[in-house]
Amino acid sequence: MEEITGPGSILKTTETNAVIDNYWQKITDYIREGEGYTDEYVRTRFGTSGVFQNDDDKFDPARHEVLVSIIPKKSVTGVTDEITLRRVDGRQITPEIDSIYDWSSTTNNDIITPDGVLEVTGTNLKILSNLEEEGVFFVSQSDDSETEAAQVRTNEPKTLTLQIPGDLAAGTYRLEVRNTAYNSNTLRTGIFAPVLTVE
Template structure:
């Protein structure tokens, strides 16, 4: 029965009739200019359009939509995990002069650009760049920690110019890391 009803409605629209359901209302119209009252439909000058409006159930559903404000996210590197590969410590310590891993997203950077890379930020804001990068992938960076970082606490950040942009985006691990000897 439902299939028969659906075919009947399609047939009504194909015949130029309106189709009204609880979900939608469809009615055909002609656009174009008629020269005079006796002028007929000409495919070169006129087009048939189907107009669609919400039916009673759809209109009722729109009134029940729950709205909430969402923030637009800006693409930037995200650091999820720092691992000292010598001690296997995660998000705690690092071994100066040894290899470490950063995992996250949008981490890959242009090694030829001195403004991009992996930086250790000291408590006083001084930035020290890691110079020897072994793996430079969007989800993981492997690099040697600068051997000059022997005292203090540091946060790690990745500076990246994302695709089709010259602006540097910064992702920072907001955990203080301490050097181990």
């Protein structure tokens, strides 16, 4: 938004935000009504998941799901020809979070319980504390506020066991592991893709 409304632009932040929000809201309305959408930049496509037992089997929300994809058009993907490639060191690694388990709710990759115990599994997870910024963080999806886990009991490359902060408000969060490699002061961040929920 800063680049769109920066110096030299006649666009204002409030109005631009309103246009962008309304644009996506209208696309959402089309999707809600089951209608396709296309413009210069994107198009939508519907599909279903699940197995139909025979030709007479009907859609069952318990077994099937409606899927929607938003596909960029050539006007967007065509610019890949203009990308300047450069060689990077493939040995640079980051924390990789494969799964989390909430002991209180006994759920995987879903519910997290304040003051409960969370087990994180993956690779390159160990927190070496070379930097103050290292740790396990819960990032709110509503306002981007961060809450750090104060206690990490098991601190191994493939497993972290920690106490979930007790002051996490109800809402959705993303889990981030931030650490450094051995004998390094470069911060690395691993982000767990699934959204976690405090009920």
